[in-house]
Amino acid sequence: MKKQILLASVVIILSGCNLFKKEEVVPVNAPETLTAKAVMHNTKGELIGEVIFTEKDEGVELAAVLNGLPQGEHGIHIHETGKCDAPKFELAGAHFNPTNKKHGIENAEGPHVGDLPNLTAAEDGSVQLNFIATNFTLKKGESNSLFDSDGSAVVIHEKADDYKTDPSGNSGARIACGVIE
Secondary structure, three states, X not given: OHHHHHHHHXXXXXXXXXXXXXXXXXXXXXXXXXXXXXXEEEOOOOEEEEEEEEEEOOEEEEEEEEOOOOOEEEOXXXXXXXXXXXXXXXXXXXXXXXXXXXXXXXXXXXXXXXXXOOEEEOOXXXXXXXXXXXXXXXXXXXXXXXXXXXXXXXXXXXXOOOOOOOOOOOOOOEEEEEEEO
């Protein structure tokens, strides 16, 4: 018994230096990666996938996995208001255009900040895309931020964007929408 008490005392004495020591907090100054997501729904309100936004040094990366779209090419744009009201998605407003330019990368007076490359749905209606958009940011307070006072939305159209006709590239009706959050 004396040996156990002596052993316990030695352990307490040896560890005593660490019992009352405060842990050192090391500050971390790494910037937080800005991300956002748009959960996409079709005109019937059915979930069809999502678009993930990640701020990078060279722009905003968009990565999407979508299903249930009609086969073929479709225009996809960032719209000026973060509202998606099925079935027409009209509350999403016009294309995101804080620079007041005309529509389309092939338009001498364009493009809108929210103009994006067409996407192509496979025969089964699936789409996987990944690209960098350089015209906008996720940083709040910037003039080209998707997080302005009324937010933004991603809209997919029924037809391909022709990249030149103002205001929407003759891309037709809105067939899917997701609020960027």
